[in-house]
Amino acid sequence: MSEAKKFNFIGQRTIRPDGHDKVTGKANYAADLSLPGMIWGKILRSPHAHAKILKLDTSRAEAMSGVMSVATFDDLPSVSNEAIQSGEGAIDSLDLGRNVLARDKVLYHGHAIAAIAAKTVAIAEKALELIDVEYEVLTPVLDLHAAMKADAPLLHEDMFTQGYPEQPEKPSNIAARHELKMGDVEAGFAEADVIVERDFVTPTVHQGYIEPHACTVSYNTEGQSMVWCSTQGHFDVRASTAKLLAMPLGNLKVIASEIGGGFGGKTTVYLEPIALILSRKSGRPVKMMMDRDEVFRASGPASAARLTVKVGGKKDGTITAMQTSIAYEAGAFKGSPAMIGGMTAFTPYNCPNVYCETFDVVVNKPKVAAYRAPGAPQAEFGAEMAVSELAEKLGIDPVDLRLQNAAKEGTQTVYGPKLKAVGLVECLEAAKNSPHYKTELKEGEGRGIASGFWFNIGGQSSVTINMNPDGTGTIVEGSPDIGGSRASMQMMASEELGIPLNDLKPIIGDTESIPYNQSTGGSRTTFATGMAVIEAAQDVVHQLKERAASLWNVTPDQVEWRDGSAINTAGEGQMTCAEICAKCEKTGGQISGTGNVNARGAGPSFAVHVCDTKVDMETGKVDVIRYTAIQDAGKAIHPSYVEGQFQGGAAQGIGWALNEEYVYNDDGVMENAGFLDYRIPLASDLPMIDTIIVEVPNNFHPYGVRGVGESGIIPPLAAVGYSVGDAIGANVSELPCSPPRVLKLIQEKG
Amino acid sequence: MTKVHVTTSINGDETEFLCEPHDTLLDVLRNDLSLTGTKEGCGSGDCGACSVTLNGRLVCSCLVLGVEAEGAEVGTIEGVGEADNLNVIQEKFLEHAALQCGICTPGLIVSTQALLAENPSPTEEEARYYLAGNLCRCTGYDKIIRAVMDSAETMRGEVK
Numbered sequence: 001m002s003e004a005k006k007f008n009f010i011g012q013r014t015i016r017p018d019g020h021d022k023v024t025g026k027a028n029y030a031a032d033l034s035l036p037g038m039i040w041g042k043i044l045r046s047p048h049a050h051a052k053i054l055k056l057d058t059s060r061a062e063a064m065s066g067v068m069s070v071a072t073f074d075d076l077p078s079v080s081n082e083a084i085q086s087g088e089g090a091i092d093s094l095d096l097g098r099n100v101l102a103r104d105k106v107l108y109h110g111h112a113i114a115a116i117a118a119k120t121v122a123i124a125e126k127a128l129e130l131i132d133v134e135y136e137v138l139t140p141v142l143d144l145h146a147a148m149k150a151d152a153p154l155l156h157e158d159m160f161t162q163g164y165p166e167q168p169e170k171p172s173n174i175a176a177r178h179e180l181k182m183g184d185v186e187a188g189f190a191e192a193d194v195i196v197e198r199d200f201v202t203p204t205v206h207q208g209y210i211e212p213h214a215c216t217v218s219y220n221t222e223g224q225s226m227v228w229c230s231t232q233g234h235f236d237v238r239a240s241t242a243k244l245l246a247m248p249l250g251n252l253k254v255i256a257s258e259i260g261g262g263f264g265g266k267t268t269v270y271l272e273p274i275a276l277i278l279s280r281k282s283g284r285p286v287k288m289m290m291d292r293d294e295v296f297r298a299s300g301p302a303s304a305a306r307l308t309v310k311v312g313g314k315k316d317g318t319i320t321a322m323q324t325s326i327a328y329e330a331g332a333f334k335g336s337p338a339m340i341g342g343m344t345a346f347t348p349y350n351c352p353n354v355y356c357e358t359f360d361v362v363v364n365k366p367k368v369a370a371y372r373a374p375g376a377p378q379a380e381f382g383a384e385m386a387v388s389e390l391a392e393k394l395g396i397d398p399v400d401l402r403l404q405n406a407a408k409e410g411t412q413t414v415y416g417p418k419l420k421a422v423g424l425v426e427c428l429e430a431a432k433n434s435p436h437y438k439t440e441l442k443e444g445e446g447r448g449i450a451s452g453f454w455f456n457i458g459g460q461s462s463v464t465i466n467m468n469p470d471g472t473g474t475i476v477e478g479s480p481d482i483g484g485s486r487a488s489m490q491m492m493a494s495e496e497l498g499i500p501l502n503d504l505k506p507i508i509g510d511t512e513s514i515p516y517n518q519s520t521g522g523s524r525t526t527f528a529t530g531m532a533v534i535e536a537a538q539d540v541v542h543q544l545k546e547r548a549a550s551l552w553n554v555t556p557d558q559v560e561w562r563d564g565s566a567i568n569t570a571g572e573g574q575m576t577c578a579e580i581c582a583k584c585e586k587t588g589g590q591i592s593g594t595g596n597v598n599a600r601g602a603g604p605s606f607a608v609h610v611c612d613t614k615v616d617m618e619t620g621k622v623d624v625i626r627y628t629a630i631q632d633a634g635k636a637i638h639p640s641y642v643e644g645q646f647q648g649g650a651a652q653g654i655g656w657a658l659n660e661e662y663v664y665n666d667d668g669v670m671e672n673a674g675f676l677d678y679r680i681p682l683a684s685d686l687p688m689i690d691t692i693i694v695e696v697p698n699n700f701h702p703y704g705v706r707g708v709g710e711s712g713i714i715p716p717l718a719a720v721g722y723s724v725g726d727a728i729g730a731n732v733s734e735l736p737c738s739p740p741r742v743l744k745l746i747q748e749k750g
Numbered sequence: 751m752t753k754v755h756v757t758t759s760i761n762g763d764e765t766e767f768l769c770e771p772h773d774t775l776l777d778v779l780r781n782d783l784s785l786t787g788t789k790e791g792c793g794s795g796d797c798g799a800c801s802v803t804l805n806g807r808l809v810c811s812c813l814v815l816g817v818e819a820e821g822a823e824v825g826t827i828e829g830v831g832e833a834d835n836l837n838v839i840q841e842k843f844l845e846h847a848a849l850q851c852g853i854c855t856p857g858l859i860v861s862t863q864a865l866l867a868e869n870p871s872p873t874e875e876e877a878r879y880y881l882a883g884n885l886c887r888c889t890g891y892d893k894i895i896r897a898v899m900d901s902a903e904t905m906r907g908e909v910k
């Protein structure tokens with residue numbers, strides 16, 4: 001890849017190929033498919049946050065007229081503790097099975113216990129009331145403090161903390177402890193002129209996708225069963241569902257519907273295995289949909305966290321040591337992104353002395369799922385708040401302090417590798433030069449700035465481009481399109497083939513029409529699936545040249561491909577893609593190109609956000625009045641959708657910082673399980689979100705692409721948090737900065 | 751329970767259906783009439799994904815009963831435009847990349863149409879407040895608001 005590379009399509013703001021269907025209501029999402037003979041499934045959920053199931057009797061419900069089938073944990077063939085790939089990490093299949101349908105114990109309010117399929121939703125709901133369950137109610141463990149106490153009630157009697165040299169004697173709610181270090185933090189702090197040490201708390205929040213989980217399935221005893229669902233990874237749905245139901249992968253076809261938002265939350269299964277059991281037992285197709293309330297109570301939110309952060313710096317602005325200890329709530333089963341928190345917390349800094357300790361802790365809340373840069377926002381919130389405070393104490397501009405200590409090519413990370421070329425410095429400089437940063441604050445306004453780091457991943461993607469006899473083609477990819485990625489795939493294929501965008505139609509193939517693809521997550525799609533598209537398109541070009549060569553009776557290397565046509569360099573002649581495709585019959589049959597990659601070299605994307613707020617000192621209400629999101633995209637394939645990722649991440653981060661949190665009562669019942677009380681940002685809550693796309697190419701991608709989906713949610717927590725503190729003249733340590741909490745800070749400072 | 755017979759007009763088409771007295775208009779549209787362009791995000795009036803018009807008034811169809819459609823005129827996303835003949839708002843949503851996942855889009859387009867029918871020259875703030883009942887989790891609203899303001903301008907004939 002060279003700087004001078006001229007693009008025909010890349011970098012344009014094209015109309016997305018799936019756009020018309022979406023603005024006319026024709027696009028089919030998870031809940032939009034119905035099948036002949038279809039019945040409806042509903043789930044019985046635990047009314048307790050922590051209890052033993054003493055008795056579970058479904059016989060009265062089964063006898064009710066209109067009820068077609070019932071499912072409980074006993075319908076899952078014996079599942080064992082085996083790891084299955086799910087979303088952005090592996091998950092234990094026994095835990096997954098017990099999360100899908102409780103066995104012996106319920107571990108959170110809303111935990112699924114049994115399910116019923118009936119001719120109508122109303123009958124199914126009535127029948128749920130006829131299921132007899134007897135519980136022995138146990139004390140719920142509702143936060144990290146309670147869970148980590150030595151004598152805390154245990155969620156899992158057989159869980160011993162991993163990560164110590166020897167297995168501890170007693171079981172614990174702490175699933176694992178991890179440690180990452182480099183240099184000597186003690187020596188680093190000894191060198192420091194100023195040390196900032198603070199505790200921070202962040203709440204449980206939800207991804208808040210507008211489309212609830214839903215699926216329509218049909219079990220087929222003889223051949224292939226079908227699952228239609230909204231997911232970021234239909235191959236992972238197939239793996240998880242097949243594992244839980246002990247089916248060979250080939251017997252299950254999963255079709256990814258259009259997906260109405262996911263943000264990491266649609267990377268695992270909740271309904272699909274249950275629906276298949278209900279379908280198997282009734283012989284009917286089954287549709288299931290979660291209510292919004294069920295989405296909040298029983299699908300994976302993001303971890304609440306508690307952290308202590310300590311950073312030290314010299315008068316000249318050198319950061320000498322950075323240290324943190326972070327505990328993450330995993331929910332009912334182990335597997336929070338704790339370790340990632342340690343890996344990301346201080347990566348924006350070139351500091352030789354770093355120590356991070358993290359804990360993965362189970363509590364009686366729903367099992368967490370990935371949420372945009374999972375684990376990073378919590379850790380980097382604390383780190384960035386502390387660095388901003390350090391800048392203030394040292395009397396150095398917060399952007400300058402970050403620039404002086406910025407991670408760059410060659411910086412050693414605490415998790416192992418040295419960074420390749422990255423764009424943090426460029427982002428910070430863009431922030432400094434932005435009209436926003438140059439705007440003077442007025443009385444009562446505050447400003448916060450923060451950086452964010454996310455690794456990005458590559459991984460396995462497979463793409464086929466099938467050419468049609470008229471010279472158009474279908475791009476069959478396997479990455480569910482969550483935010484417009486089909487537009488990028490189309491552009492990349494057009495770029496290589498040199499034919500018009502609309503001649504290439506990208507589709508998301510089901511699990512039987514294309515090889516395995518990792519899920520859409522980790523900001524991998526435009527990078528890795530994009531590489532597979534480019535490879536597949538190059539394969540098509542190669543074949544087109546061969547066919548042209550055979551028609552001209554020359555060798556393929558005498559044919560050049562230019563702007564969608566083959567050029568005969570050995571003589572006269574030019575043939576368009578359409579002309580070659582029309583003659584395929586005579587030259588050896590139809591053309592299809594493949595690209596199968598396991599992409600390495602994903603380039604990290606750094607982000608820097610600037611936020612100005614104004615606080616109503618009487619009510620504690622915070623208004624975001626100016627916001628700028630700056631991020632390194634490597635190369636922006638479709639700038640509008642890149643900006644959209646920045647803006648969407650910023651908005652979610654602003655919600656996390658200002659309003660969103662799970663509110664529990666003492667019994668562990670979530671009290672705000674609806675969009676009215678769990679308030680995500682509305683159009684009237686936000687200003688325009690300015691964006692600056694920085695492009696420091698990732699040399700491992702043919703066009704220089706870095707994933708952009710995740711970093712954008714990291715900086716807002718501290719950018720907003722610090723800005724609020726700046727506006728009211730107090731230290732913010734707990735999110736969200738909701739009116740009561742901000743008012744308390746105002747009153748405390750008097 | 752006995753089903754109720756309802757005669758109504760949907761996007762100008764005379765339509766009859768049978769529904770339970772407790773069925774919402776949203777359920778009827780989606781499940782009985784296969785008009786799945788209207789989406790369900792919450793079922794409780796909090797997200798706006800199910801926005802339709804009832805006798806010209808913008809409503810959440812999850813809060814309206816199917817039987818209330820008797821003798822009424824219902825407008826849904828399916829009536830806003832066609833793939834080969836898009837309405838201005840639909841075109842502007844595409845041009846401005848005002849959708850990512852698109853689940854909020856039908857509701858937002860129906861709401862924007864209602865907004866611009868009531869107020870052809872909204873300020874940015876008016877647009878933001880009018881659309882505050884339509885949640886979008888993907889976009890941060892920036893590009894949506896741009897699409898709405900541009901639609902208004904275009905519809906007023908002030909083509910840029």
Ligand code: FES
Nearest residue numbers: 793795797798812
């Ligand atoms: S589904 Fe009607 S407002 Fe959300």
Ligand code: FES
Nearest residue numbers: 850854886887888
């Ligand atoms: S585009 Fe996804 S919710 Fe609006």
